Amino acid sequence: MELTQFLNEAWLSRGAIWDGFVMTVAISALAIVLxxxxxxxxxxxxxxxxxxxxxxxxxxxxFIRGTPVFVLVLASFYIxxxxxxxxxxxxxxxxxxxxxxxxxxxxxxxxxxxxxxxGQTEAAMTIGLTFRQTFLYxxxxxxxxxxxxxxxNAATEMxxxxxxxxxxxxxxxxxxxxxxxxxxxxSLEFYFLAGFIYFVIDFSIERLGRWVERKLAYS
Amino acid sequence: xxxxxxxxxxxxxxxxxxxxxxxxxxxxxSGDVVSxxxxxxxxxxxxxxxxxxxxDYHEGRxxxxxxxxxxxxxDGKRVRLPNSTIARQRALTGMAFQTFNLFxxxxxxxxxxxxxVKVRGLAKDEAVGIARRWLDRVGMLxxxxxxxSQLSGGQQQRVAIARAIAMNPKLMLFDEVTSALDPELVNxxxxxIRDLARDGxxxxxxxxxxxxxxxxxxxxxxxxxxxxxxxxxxxxxxxxPRTPRxxxxxQNSSFRA
Amino acid sequence: MGYQxxxxxxxxxxxxxxxxxxxxxxxxxxxxxxxxxxxxxAAFAMVSKNRLWRGLAVGYVTAIRNTPILVLIFFTFxxxxxxxxxxxxxxxxxxxxxxxAGAYLTEVFRGGLMALPRGLRExxxxxxxxxxxxxxxxxxxxxxxxxLPALSNNFISLFKDTSLAxxxxxxxxxxxxxxxxVNTFRVIETWMVASLMYVAACYLIAAALRRLERRLAIPR
Numbered sequence: 094m095e096l097t098q099f100l101n102e103a104w105l106s107r108g109a110i111w112d113g114f115v116m117t118v119a120i121s122a123l124a125i126v127l128x129x130x131x132x133x134x135x136x137x138x139x140x141x142x143x144x145x146x147x148x149x150x151x152x153x154x155x156f157i158r159g160t161p162v163f164v165l166v167l168a169s170f171y172i173x174x175x176x177x178x179x180x181x182x183x184x185x186x187x188x189x190x191x192x193x194x195x196x197x198x199x200x201x202x203x204x205x206x207x208x209x210x211x212g213q214t215e216a217a218m219t220i221g222l223t224f225r226q227t228f229l230y231x232x233x234x235x236x237x238x239x240x241x242x243x244x245x246n247a248a249t250e251m252x253x254x255x256x257x258x259x260x261x262x263x264x265x266x267x268x269x270x271x272x273x274x275x276x277x278x279x280s281l282e283f284y285f286l287a288g289f290i291y292f293v294i295d296f297s298i299e300r301l302g303r304w305v306e307r308k309l310a311y312s
Numbered sequence: 313x314x315x316x317x318x319x320x321x322x323x324x325x326x327x328x329x330x331x332x333x334x335x336x337x338x339x340x341x342s343g344d345v346v347s348x349x350x351x352x353x354x355x356x357x358x359x360x361x362x363x364x365x366x367x368d369y370h371e372g373r374x375x376x377x378x379x380x381x382x383x384x385x386x387d388g389k390r391v392r393l394p395n396s397t398i399a400r401q402r403a404l405t406g407m408a409f410q411t412f413n414l415f416x417x418x419x420x421x422x423x424x425x426x427x428x429v430k431v432r433g434l435a436k437d438e439a440v441g442i443a444r445r446w447l448d449r450v451g452m453l454x455x456x457x458x459x460x461s462q463l464s465g466g467q468q469q470r471v472a473i474a475r476a477i478a479m480n481p482k483l484m485l486f487d488e489v490t491s492a493l494d495p496e497l498v499n500x501x502x503x504x505i506r507d508l509a510r511d512g513x514x515x516x517x518x519x520x521x522x523x524x525x526x527x528x529x530x531x532x533x534x535x536x537x538x539x540x541x542x543x544x545x546x547x548x549x550x551x552x553p554r555t556p557r558x559x560x561x562x563q564n565s566s567f568r569a
Numbered sequence: 570m571g572y573q574x575x576x577x578x579x580x581x582x583x584x585x586x587x588x589x590x591x592x593x594x595x596x597x598x599x600x601x602x603x604x605x606x607x608x609x610x611a612a613f614a615m616v617s618k619n620r621l622w623r624g625l626a627v628g629y630v631t632a633i634r635n636t637p638i639l640v641l642i643f644f645t646f647x648x649x650x651x652x653x654x655x656x657x658x659x660x661x662x663x664x665x666x667x668x669x670a671g672a673y674l675t676e677v678f679r680g681g682l683m684a685l686p687r688g689l690r691e692x693x694x695x696x697x698x699x700x701x702x703x704x705x706x707x708x709x710x711x712x713x714x715x716x717l718p719a720l721s722n723n724f725i726s727l728f729k730d731t732s733l734a735x736x737x738x739x740x741x742x743x744x745x746x747x748x749x750x751v752n753t754f755r756v757i758e759t760w761m762v763a764s765l766m767y768v769a770a771c772y773l774i775a776a777a778l779r780r781l782e783r784r785l786a787i788p789r
Contacts (some may be wrong), residue, residue: 159767159768159771159772160729160764160768161731161732162729163728163733164760164767167747167760168760171750171756171760173761176572210411213413216407216472216475218402219402219485220402220403220426220431220475220476221400222426222430222614223395224399226430231415235416238417238651248349253636256640267639280648281651284640284647285644287638287640288636288637288641291636291637292632295635296635311459311462
C-alpha cells in the first residue's frame with residue numbers, strides 16, 4: 094500500500110469522515126442519554142412497581158434483551174412506517190438503540206437496588222424520611238454509584254451499536270467509511286481508520302468513566 | 313396520673329406460624345433507661361422494632377406521649393396509618409442498629425444533617441450547627457468529613473448515635489449496638505450511651521452487655537418466649553432473680569456483681 | 570393505520586426462518602469453540618511473565634473489544650481478500666466471530682486463572698507433571714468449570730451477534746426476516762416472529778446451559 098496515497102485520500106475525505114464522526118457521536122449520545130433516563134424508570138418499576146406493571150416491564154426487558162440489537166434496528170426502521178409513525182432512518186435507529194439501552198440500564202438498576210442492605214432503608218425510615226425521600230437521598234445515589242462501571246461499559250456498547258444504523262442508510266462513521274472506500278478502493282486502510290476512531294471514542298469513554306468513578310469514591 | 317412517655321399494651325406479633333411476641337405490656341417514663349435482656353429468639357429485638365413500626369404487629373397498641381403509633385381505630389377495627397404519618401411518627405424515636413447502617417455515600421456530617429434538613433426542614437447552616445454539636449458530643453467532630461468506610465466500627469456507631477439523637481427524639485432505641493464491634497471498641501460506644509443516660513435521655517435498649525445494663529438501667533426487663541418474664545430495678549433482676557429461668561440466664565451470662 | 574395482522578406469509582416462509590435460526594446457532598457454536606482456543610492461549614499469555622506475550626495479548630483484547638463488530642465483519646469480508654485471503658461469506662463471518670469471541674473469552678479465562686488458588690498448579694507440579702501437563706490436566710479443567718456461567722452468557726451474546734451476518738448476506742434468521750419483509754410487506758408479523766424466535770432460542774439456550782453447568786459443576 095502506498096502510504097502517501099492513503100494520506101492523500103484521507104485528507105480529501107476529511108469532511109466526510111468528520112460528518113460521520115459527528116453523526117456517530119450524536120446517535121450514541123442521544124441513545125445513551127434517553128436510554129438511561131428511560132432505563133431508570135424501568136429499573137424503578139422493576140423493583141417498586143405495582144405488580145401488573147412490574148410484570149409488563151419485566152416482559153419488555155426480557156424481550157428486548159433476548160433480541161439482537163440489529164433486529165431491533167431493522168424492526169424499528171421497517172415497522173414504524175407501516176403503523177403510520179413517520180420517522181427518519183436516524184430517528185428510528187436512535188429509538189431502537191435507546192430501547193436497547195433502557196433495558197440494560199433498567200436491569201442494572203434493579204440489581205443494584207436489590208443489593209443494597211435492608212438496614213439502609215430502615216435507618217432512613219427511623220430518622221423519619223418518607224419512602225420517596227429514602228429513595229432519592231439514600232438508595233438511588235448508592236445504586237447509581239454501584240452501576241457506574243457497568244453503565245460506562247454499556248455506553249461503549251451503544252457507540253458500537255450505532256454502526257448498525259449504517260445498514261438502514263444513516264450516514265454515520267461506518268457508512269461514511271464505506272462510501273469513501275467505494276470511491277478509492279482503499280478498504281484496508283479506511284476500515285482501519287474507522288476502527289481506530291471507534292477505538293478512540295470507546296477508550297475515551299472508558300477513561301472518563303474511571304475518572305468519574307475515582308471522583309465519586311467514598312473517600 | 314402523669315402520662316407515661318411510652319406505653320406498650322398487650323403487644324402480639326407473629327412471623328408466619330411462630331408467635332414472637334405474646335402479649336407484652338410495658339410503661340416507660342421520661343428519663344427512664346430500660347434494658348431488655350434475654351436469650352436470642354426471646355423477642356427482644358422484635359419488641360424494639362415494633363415501637364417505631366419497623367415491624368407491623370397484629371394486636372395491641374404502642375403509644376408515645378399518648379399518640380398511637382402506626383395504627384388508628386375505625387369502627388373498632390385497627391387501620392394502618394398512611395406511610396407519611398408513620399414516617400412522621402418514626403421521628404419521635406431515634407434508633408441505633410447493631411450494624412450501624414450509616415449511609416456509605418455521605419460523610420459523617422452529612423449522615424447527621426440529612427434528617428435535619430429533609431425531615432425537620434432546618435436551614436443548612438442550622439442543621440450543620442446541630443450536627444457538629446452532636447458529633448462533638450460523641451467525640452467525632454474531628455472526623456466529620458470522613459466517609460463511613462474510613463471509620464472504625466466504634467466510630468461509625470458513635471456517628472450513627474449522633475445521627476439519631478440530633479433529630480431530638482423523645483425516646484432512643486438501641487438494638488444490640490455493640491454486638492458487631494471488636495471487643496476493644498465496645499467501651500467507646502457504651503461510654504457515649506452512659507453519658508446520654510446521665511443527661512436524662514429516655515432510652516430502651518436491647519443488650520448483651522450485662523454489666524453495662526446493671527450500671528445504667530433504671531429498669532431491667534427479662535424477656536422469655538415472647539413475654540416479659542421478669543422486670544425490676546437492676547439490683548433485683550441481677551442480684552436477686554425471682555424465677556429460676558432468670559437465675560439461670562444470669563448465671564450463664566458474663567455478669568458478676 | 571388500518572394495518573391488519575396476517576401471519577400467512579410468515580408461516581409459508583417459516584422453514585426459511587427456521588433454517589436461518591439453525592445456521593445462526595451453528596455459527597455461534599463453531600465460533601465459541603474456536604474462540605475458546607484463542608481465548609485460552611491469550612489468557613495464558615496474559616498471565617505469563619514474558620512481557621512480549623503479555624503485550625500481544627493485551628493489545629489483541631483491547632483492540633477487538635473497543636471496535637464495533639460490524640467494522641470487523643466488513644474488514645474481514647471486504648479488505649482481507651485484497652491480500653489473497655480467499656473466504657466465502659460464511660467462512661469470513663466465522664473467522665470474524667471467532668476472533669471477536671476470542672478477545673472476550675480471553676478476559677473470562679484470565680479472570681478464571683487469577684481466581685484459582687495458587688496451590689492447584691503447584692500440586693500438579695509436585696506430582697511430577699510438567700508445567701504443560703499441570704495446566705492441561707489440572708488448571709484448565711478446574712478453571713473452565715468455574716467460568717461456565719460466564720461462558721454461557723458469552724455464547725448467548727455470540728448467538729445474538731450472528732444476526733449481523735445478514736449484513737454480508739449470510740442466510741441466517743435476520744437475513745431471511747429482512748427478505749420476507751421486503752417480499753411480502755408483512756412487516757410487523759415478520760419482525761415479531763423473528764424476534765420471538767431469537768428470544769425463545771436465547772431462553773432455551775440459557776436453560777440448557779444452566780443444566781449443563783449443574784451437571785459439570787464440581788460438587789461442594
